[in-house]
Amino acid sequence: MDINHIKILSKNVRKNILKASLEAGSASAHIGGALSSVEILSTLYSEFISFPEKKNWHDRDRFILSKGHACLVLYSILLEKKLITKKEFLSFEKNNSILPGHPVMNKFKGIEFSNGSLGLGLSLGIGTAVALKKKQKSNKVYVLIGDGECNEGSVWEAALLAPNLQLNNLTCIIDKNNFQQTGSNKEILDINDLASKWKSFNWHVEEVSGHEINELIEAFKVVTDKPKLIVAKTIKGKGLVFAENNNEWHHKILTKKLYDEAIKNLNNE
Amino acid sequence: MSKIIKKINFYSGIGMRASFGMIMLDLVKKNKNLIVLTSDVSTSAGLDRFKSQHKNNYLEIGISEQNMIGVAAGLSNDGFQVFTSSFSPFQTLRCLEQIKVNLGYMKIKICMVGLASGLVLGNLGYTHCSIEDIGALRSIPNLNILSPCDGLELEKCMYSFKSSNNSTYIRLTGGSPLKKIYTKNYKFKIGEPVKVKDGKKVVIFSSGAIISEVMSAVELLKLKNISPTVINVHSIKPINKKKISYFLKKNKFALTIEEHNIIGGLGSAISEIAAETGVSTKIFKLGVHDRYTKSGDYQYLKKIHGIDAKSISNKINSILK
Numbered sequence: 181m182d183i184n185h186i187k188i189l190s191k192n193v194r195k196n197i198l199k200a201s202l203e204a205g206s207a208s209a210h211i212g213g214a215l216s217s218v219e220i221l222s223t224l225y226s227e228f229i230s231f232p233e234k235k236n237w238h239d240r241d242r243f244i245l246s247k248g249h250a251c252l253v254l255y256s257i258l259l260e261k262k263l264i265t266k267k268e269f270l271s272f273e274k275n276n277s278i279l280p281g282h283p284v285m286n287k288f289k290g291i292e293f294s295n296g297s298l299g300l301g302l303s304l305g306i307g308t309a310v311a312l313k314k315k316q317k318s319n320k321v322y323v324l325i326g327d328g329e330c331n332e333g334s335v336w337e338a339a340l341l342a343p344n345l346q347l348n349n350l351t352c353i354i355d356k357n358n359f360q361q362t363g364s365n366k367e368i369l370d371i372n373d374l375a376s377k378w379k380s381f382n383w384h385v386e387e388v389s390g391h392e393i394n395e396l397i398e399a400f401k402v403v404t405d406k407p408k409l410i411v412a413k414t415i416k417g418k419g420l421v422f423a424e425n426n427n428e429w430h431h432k433i434l435t436k437k438l439y440d441e442a443i444k445n446l447n448n449e
Numbered sequence: 450m451s452k453i454i455k456k457i458n459f460y461s462g463i464g465m466r467a468s469f470g471m472i473m474l475d476l477v478k479k480n481k482n483l484i485v486l487t488s489d490v491s492t493s494a495g496l497d498r499f500k501s502q503h504k505n506n507y508l509e510i511g512i513s514e515q516n517m518i519g520v521a522a523g524l525s526n527d528g529f530q531v532f533t534s535s536f537s538p539f540q541t542l543r544c545l546e547q548i549k550v551n552l553g554y555m556k557i558k559i560c561m562v563g564l565a566s567g568l569v570l571g572n573l574g575y576t577h578c579s580i581e582d583i584g585a586l587r588s589i590p591n592l593n594i595l596s597p598c599d600g601l602e603l604e605k606c607m608y609s610f611k612s613s614n615n616s617t618y619i620r621l622t623g624g625s626p627l628k629k630i631y632t633k634n635y636k637f638k639i640g641e642p643v644k645v646k647d648g649k650k651v652v653i654f655s656s657g658a659i660i661s662e663v664m665s666a667v668e669l670l671k672l673k674n675i676s677p678t679v680i681n682v683h684s685i686k687p688i689n690k691k692k693i694s695y696f697l698k699k700n701k702f703a704l705t706i707e708e709h710n711i712i713g714g715l716g717s718a719i720s721e722i723a724a725e726t727g728v729s730t731k732i733f734k735l736g737v738h739d740r741y742t743k744s745g746d747y748q749y750l751k752k753i754h755g756i757d758a759k760s761i762s763n764k765i766n767s768i769l770k
Contacts, residue, residue, distance in 0.1 A: 238527075285555045292526075293522075293526075293551075293555060294550060294554050294555045297546055297550050299515075300519055300546075300547060300550055300551070302519075303515070303516045303518070303519020303520050303522075303523065303547070304519050304520075304522055304523040304526075304551070305523065306516075306519070306520045306523060307519060307520040307521060307522055307523015307524040307525075307526070307527075308523040308524075308526065308527055309523075310508065310520065310523070310524060311523060311524045311526075311527030311528065311529055312527065314505075314529070315527070315528070333515075334513075334515040334516060334519070334547075337511075337513035337515060337516035338513075338516050338519065338520075340511065340513070341510060341511060341513065341516055341520070344511075
């Protein structure tokens with residue numbers, strides 16, 4: 181597998197996120213939680229999610245961004261994969277855009293469902309995984325949720341159901357960046373040991389660094405007869421020096437000065 | 450006895466919930482891609498036979514209605530015809546945001562069947578009554594809200610769902626057995642109110658099993674030479690505004706009679722049409738007057754809320770005096 185290619189993709193995705201954040205201006209953007217998910221999506225879309233020709237679109241693997249506020253990471257990947265145009269990408273959060281601050285369902289653009297209200301994506305993923313099994317399709321379903329999102333009770337309803345249905349075509353990834361909107365997980369609602377909780381729900385659980393591509397690849401490759409959970413330990417704001425682990429960057433305006441500084445840092449990496 | 454009469458009698462004898470289960474057995478024969486999801490209510494929904502005979506078309510979600518709507522939307526989005534069912538409060542308010550986002554916003558189409566809506570479970574208290582479901586759902590775009598008055602109409606609702614572009618909520622009311630409203634077949638279309646009885650001066654708009662109380666009230670009023678028109682508004686959303694307005698204009702007084710809060714339900718829908726079309730007919734809204742009372746059995750609660758036959762008849766009498 182070409183890890184270097186994924187690293188380059190990750191860097192481009194970060195630059196895209198920053199560009200769209202700059203263009204959004206005073207509308208502001210969810211930057212921290214988008215940056216923490218970059219390697220997760222870059223790895224998935226490089227090695228595990230395949231897109232067929234449009235006429236066979238129903239045979240695609242599915243990615244569901246349940247933590248919809250992190251939409252910029254998805255839009256950036258879709259731009260790199262040429263599923264959306266540069267013009268569409270830069271319309272982020274503008275009037276009449278197809279790419280608002282939370283994703284709106286647009287199948288042929290690679291946006292499976294509308295998300296943004298937390299705790300809804302895993303249930304949709306279960307329904308999709310059941311449908312694919314019933315249709316005897318080998319495609320896989322990937323759902324990315326946030327650690328803050330795990331405050332929602334509906335996440336746990338879905339977590340309880342998936343192993344009961346033996347959905348080994350379903351992978352849920354938790355972007356564990358340890359922060360949520362107004363503080364750390366510990367300060368707001370301590371979710372403690374996520375891996376143990378999901379194991380006790382009968383999921384196959386992998387714990388990896390969410391920025392180490394090798395570890396992510398190995399975790400995604402694991403074959404199991406259970407639904408799989410990957411706890412990806414990440415850094416909120418990763419790659420933006422002044423934003424790393426600084427929760428002010430959960431949702432914030434990116435100025436031109438800071439944008440220039442960030443791009444310079446990324447180019448020097 | 451004709452086939453339709455036999456069917457009406459059969460549905461009337463078993464009530465709406467058991468009718469739902471029987472109709473599902475018919476529907477699945479016509480569509481192998483049909484799947485029913487329930488949240489641990491298969492017996493209450495009359496689906497036990499369906500569950501044992503059609504294992505591949507039945508999915509038990511457990512007591513988790515929010516999850517149920519999400520899973521249903523995922524399945525429907527991948528080509529399955531999906532029905533969900535739970536008791537009405539849990540089929541609607543418990544999972545309201547999933548309904549908004551998955552069905553309204555994304556326009557993914559499923560059919561939700563709310564069991565024992567209205568006041569029929571009054572003995573169990575208002576946690577299990579459902580007098581808010583229509584009001585809550587009516588504010589969500591891209592959703593049909595249907596309230597059949599008997600088993601035959603329930604069957605028509607369930608068969609109509611397939612041809613609609615929207616998700617549909619079917620509100621089951623009444624007990625078992627259920628009083629017959631229709632004695633012959635009739636034309637049913639989502640959105641189109643049906644005239645059950647012609648009359649003069651007064652028009653009654655109603656929906657669901659409470660129409661049986663309305664028809665009993667009509668019998669009582671006959672003794673006083675009062676003859677209201679009765680309109681079955683089985684489709685609360687969409688609703689044919691022109692037709693409603695026509696019936697309003699034709700009458701001096703109008704009543705809306707519903708097993709629901711008078712805020713947000715049928716009464717509100719009719720009043721909105723009157724306001725929009727500039728009709729000056731005086732409208733009296735009968736139903737639950739925005740309150741939770743002490744609990745009690747179905748008949749007791751209908752009386753408390755003034756929607757049993759006698760109360761309806763008295764109200765119309767007093768209006769015409």
